[in-house]
Amino acid sequence: MSDTYPRLVQLLVKNFGFETDEVTPEDTFSKLELDSLALVELTLTVQQEFGIELSDDDLGADDTLGQAVKVIESKPVVA
Amino acid sequence: MAAGRAAVVCGLGTHLPSRVVTNEDLARELDTSDEWIRSRTGIGQRHIAEEGIATSDLAVEAGGRALKSAETDAVDTVIVATSTPDHTCPATAPTVAARLGLGTVPAFDVAAMCTGFLYGLAVGGGLIAAGTADSVLVIGAETYSSILDPEDRSTRAIFGDGAGAVVLRAGEPEEPGALGPVILGSDGTGSELIRIPSGGSRDPIRAEHIERADPYFRMAGTRVFRNAVERMVDASREAVSRVGWTLDDIEVFVAHQANVRIMNAVADQMRLPRSRFPVHLDRVGNTAAASIPLALADAVTTGALRPGQRTAIAGFGGGLTWGAATLTWPDVTPV
Numbered sequence: 383m384s385d386t387y388p389r390l391v392q393l394l395v396k397n398f399g400f401e402t403d404e405v406t407p408e409d410t411f412s413k414l415e416l417d418s419l420a421l422v423e424l425t426l427t428v429q430q431e432f433g434i435e436l437s438d439d440d441l442g443a444d445d446t447l448g449q450a451v452k453v454i455e456s457k458p459v460v461a
Numbered sequence: 462m463a464a465g466r467a468a469v470v471c472g473l474g475t476h477l478p479s480r481v482v483t484n485e486d487l488a489r490e491l492d493t494s495d496e497w498i499r500s501r502t503g504i505g506q507r508h509i510a511e512e513g514i515a516t517s518d519l520a521v522e523a524g525g526r527a528l529k530s531a532e533t534d535a536v537d538t539v540i541v542a543t544s545t546p547d548h549t550c551p552a553t554a555p556t557v558a559a560r561l562g563l564g565t566v567p568a569f570d571v572a573a574m575c576t577g578f579l580y581g582l583a584v585g586g587g588l589i590a591a592g593t594a595d596s597v598l599v600i601g602a603e604t605y606s607s608i609l610d611p612e613d614r615s616t617r618a619i620f621g622d623g624a625g626a627v628v629l630r631a632g633e634p635e636e637p638g639a640l641g642p643v644i645l646g647s648d649g650t651g652s653e654l655i656r657i658p659s660g661g662s663r664d665p666i667r668a669e670h671i672e673r674a675d676p677y678f679r680m681a682g683t684r685v686f687r688n689a690v691e692r693m694v695d696a697s698r699e700a701v702s703r704v705g706w707t708l709d710d711i712e713v714f715v716a717h718q719a720n721v722r723i724m725n726a727v728a729d730q731m732r733l734p735r736s737r738f739p740v741h742l743d744r745v746g747n748t749a750a751a752s753i754p755l756a757l758a759d760a761v762t763t764g765a766l767r768p769g770q771r772t773a774i775a776g777f778g779g780g781l782t783w784g785a786a787t788l789t790w791p792d793v794t795p796v
Contacts, residue, residue, distance in 0.1 A: 397729075418683040419501060426690055426729075
């Protein structure tokens with residue numbers, strides 16, 4: 383079982399003030415009220431945490447956390 | 462840095478217009494709020510020049526104070542970093558030099574928007590290293606209020622007016638205040654992200670189609686954000702490694718005061734405590750080319766930056782342009 387989802391949730395908890403049980407894989411970023419600036423911040427943090435490279439639109443406001451996990455897992459580790 | 466002459470910071474001066482515009486003031490005329498501006502930028506207020514005050518007026522004040530701080534009344538060269546010059550041409554620096562009583566010294570502008578001060582330091586430092594000059598006054602000065610769209614709540618929330626200046630003198634690479642290599646870069650493929658669309662030779666403002674012209678400053682904030690973080694981090698890493706430091710050796714990191722969330726992201730990406738990044742923009746907003754010397758002076762005044770501390774400075778701006786440098790902070794009293 384991949385640990386990508388819990389690691390992503392940890393980033394949301396640590397950097398954006400969410401509680402672990404406050405989010406589900408079905409939540410979209412816009413439902414979590416992450417605005418465009420917050421999505422850029424999350425993109426940078428995810429790159430650092432997972433050692434991958436993301437393009438500007440890999441994490442979109444209408445994506446769910448579950449979809450984001452798939453995007454993260456599809457990227458080769460570069461760092 | 463290679464043996465030879467170094468450029469050493471020996472004076473620091475600043476000037477802010479007295480008129481303060483708070484977030485509440487903006488909220489009275491635009492669809493915005495103190496909470497919206499603070500949460501997205503960290504800015505609480507900015508200083509705005511009175512009608513009729515130009516960039517050279519601010520530059521003369523800050524430049525004069527830097528000379529006083531350096532306990533000198535003469536320099537060999539004057540560089541003004543600005544993207545809001547008094548006129549499209551000529552450059553603003555000769556006016557500033559003349560009004561400072563510096564005679565017929567070489568004087569020119571550097572246009573690198575918010576990275577202008579770092580570009581100015583690099584050029585001034587290079588003139589000293591080459592033996593062309595023994596002392597250089599580098600001034601970052603801006604009146605962004607003169608180019609902002611009165612209806613644009615995002616840029617009006619961010620930008621403020623002000624000026625800051627340093628005096629560089631020839632010295633030794635190992636002494637406090639000696640600038641390390643200034644790491645600069647640019648990426649013109651992103652030139653449309655931060656610009657004034659009309660009024661230059663690409664789209665001159667002419668009477669017959671004046672209604673199509675856009676003479677105001679425009680910025681694609683979200684796309685700029687990521688570029689700013691990544692470029693400042695990369696340039697800072699290189700600047701630090703060029704002087705044999707590690708990132709953790711940076712005791713104080715004075716970043717261009719664009720947005721506190723950019724500064725926090727830079728700190729996080731470098732895995733440095735955010736407490737090493739002094740914040741000045743809460744009181745002055747983003748003052749573009751003036752922001753780094755203004756933030757340096759504020760950090761010295763508040764005690765956040767002390768003589769002997771290993772210091773990094775970094776900036777990012779339109780062009781796109783970016784830069785970073787290091788120095789051990791000298792015993793300089795800002796005026």
